[in-house]
Amino acid sequence: MAMQEPEGFSLSYRRFGLCGGRYTAWTLPSGAELMRAFNPPVGAARGRHEMALALHLCLARGPGRITRHIGEVRDLPPPRVGLMTLSPGATDLEYEAHGSTEIVTLTLPESVFTAVGGRAGDAFSRGLLPFRDDALRSVLLELTERAASGASERLYVDHAQAFLAASLASPRRQPGRRPLSDLALRRVLDAIETSLAETPSEPPSLQALADLAGLSVAEFARCFRAATGETPHAFVTRRRIERAQALLRGRPSLPLADLAVALGFADQAHFSRRFRQVTGTTPARFRRGA
Template sequence: MSAEYVSVQPPVALRGRVLRLLGYREHASAPRRRRQPAAGGVALILGLHPLTLSGPALGTATADAFVGAPSDTWVLTEFTGPQAGVQVDLTPAAAFTVLGGRALPGGAVPRLEELHDPTLAALPARLAAEPTWAGRFALVNALLAERLLDPRARVVAPEVCWAWDRLLATDGRVGVAELAAGTGWSTRHLQSRFRDQVGLTPGTARRVLRFGRAAGLVGRGREPLAGIAVACGYADQAHLTREFRALAGLPPAAFRAEVFASVQDLPPGPGQDRAS
């Protein structure tokens, strides 16, 4: 497979809300499949070519430009031939504002044209007409800044932001009752507002973020799985394995092997370019 990846930091004013912008151009002569396990962030995919998505929550669908909501399940993507576009990684709070004051249901993967947002839906075509990565990133950043820096924009409640930040900082290892106490809300009110503005309940977000830490440890090294289970707060290795089957679609050993097999295909970090 031939590929070019360009990853950049967002403008200073957008950092903390926009996590990364990744430009990509690939060509696969044979079907290329990637696994997207459960995750708490939001991926805005401004793609220029269709790919196939499949998973337990959505069945099978075809899309080029879409949004991946926070999810407690996994998705497979597959394509043959060309693939190009820009991926924007957003916090749930930033996605809420970019999408006009709404959170997508957990696990949703709507195509941009399904969001009834003509400006956003038209962005991939504008990217296709722009010849340089710098120009494409400028178009994306302009739209993000227009929405995220607008003082009139709808934003996530401060209490929900605080609860999300606590979950993120602890990799999900804080109870919902403790979160509610920290916000001054009842547990029921926090659960309702959090779900409405993030797309997941606080309990599901806890599960997903804890899994995210475990998936990072499993995928990056050779630490024994039993040790990872303990470090991430699982009861034992069997509990870890059950979570991987549910949230990634395969057991941790197979997940690790899949990550190692595809390591050369991973995009670079911010500020790095790579062509192969």
């Protein structure tokens, strides 16, 4: 069955390695690339990426030895399941496995780090050894699951990669930075409402909202949550669902598939998933009880 191409990604399938390794890759609007790779029980992969940084998460591995080389650094410890590693760009990578493995990799360009006030090079203060970070792991897994299911949204993609870049680079808070002002917050909320009313399938990007507020992406995301109690993505999703509830009450004969399209969701299934996540019930049940 062909995988659905989610909003905010372009989808491709590729093969790599010497023994039938394969991965699915999704390209983000920023140029970042998300990959889910599977290596057979005996396999090898060699190559390089030209991004500023790659973040790797080990999802599964069978018994056996794994050898990892990055440039001139040989025989690095392999990650255990649930651990992550980093690799720099423009560097030869080699990976040999005697035991099946499944790994998620996100390669990020320098521009993503610049947007959050950091540098990719700052991330390598962690070194090249495997590390654990539950927050990074959770966001990377959700980004991958949304891409694979076709249920992602552009605003979420922007927010997720900004969070990952900011967390990896850990930029220091700029001195004198003030919280989101009431006027700036009003501009942002008005822009969201206008977008949902006029172009529901194209909500404003996180960068566009941050520009309206006069803040970096990472600073805006933190300030918006402090001001509203929600992330920008969660706020937009909730407002879309509230609009859906009004339409379900006011137009009871409108097919759910048409309603989903009118609200900017990819399809009825995508709409139903989001509706249930926010309200705890399905659109059909909500309509019957309205």
